[in-house]
Amino acid sequence: MEKLATNIELLFKKAKTFAEINLELIKLNAVDKVADVISSLLARLLVIMVVAMFLLFINITLGLYLGEVLGKDYLGFLAVSGIYLVLALLFHFRRDQVVKVPLTNVIIAKLLKTKIVDTNLKDN
Numbered sequence: 001m002e003k004l005a006t007n008i009e010l011l012f013k014k015a016k017t018f019a020e021i022n023l024e025l026i027k028l029n030a031v032d033k034v035a036d037v038i039s040s041l042l043a044r045l046l047v048i049m050v051v052a053m054f055l056l057f058i059n060i061t062l063g064l065y066l067g068e069v070l071g072k073d074y075l076g077f078l079a080v081s082g083i084y085l086v087l088a089l090l091f092h093f094r095r096d097q098v099v100k101v102p103l104t105n106v107i108i109a110k111l112l113k114t115k116i117v118d119t120n121l122k123d124n
Contacts (some may be wrong), residue, residue, distance in 0.1 A: 037110045 059080050067076025091098060 033111050036113070037107055040106070040110055 063077040063080045064073065065076065066079045067073035070076055070079070
């Protein structure tokens with residue numbers, strides 16, 4: 001009877017250790033996924049910022065050029081602003097298809113991506 005009690009106690013300790021290890025693994029996987037998503041989004045944000053600066057200077061150039069063609073600088077900038085108004089309206093009415101769905105898909109793909117762990121590490 002004492003052997004059965006010892007075996008049950010040992011089984012309980014192993015189950016408790018197993019549960020603690022699994023909980024720690026879940027926490028580490030969650031941290032890994034969140035870090036992966038955040039780093040990916042920050043990298044994309046950096047690229048977007050550089051492209052935005054490029055577009056800013058291109059738009060200033062376009063506004064000055066159109067102003068020269070139209071005879072008044074403000075008319076050139078007004079034309080560029082009109083182009084952006086049309087683009088803003090298009091994005092507003094298509095925001096789910098253009099922004100929300102692709103961004104959601106990127107985040108889901110990052111969260112569901114599994115890492116390949118090499119268990120055949122060779123000692124050098």
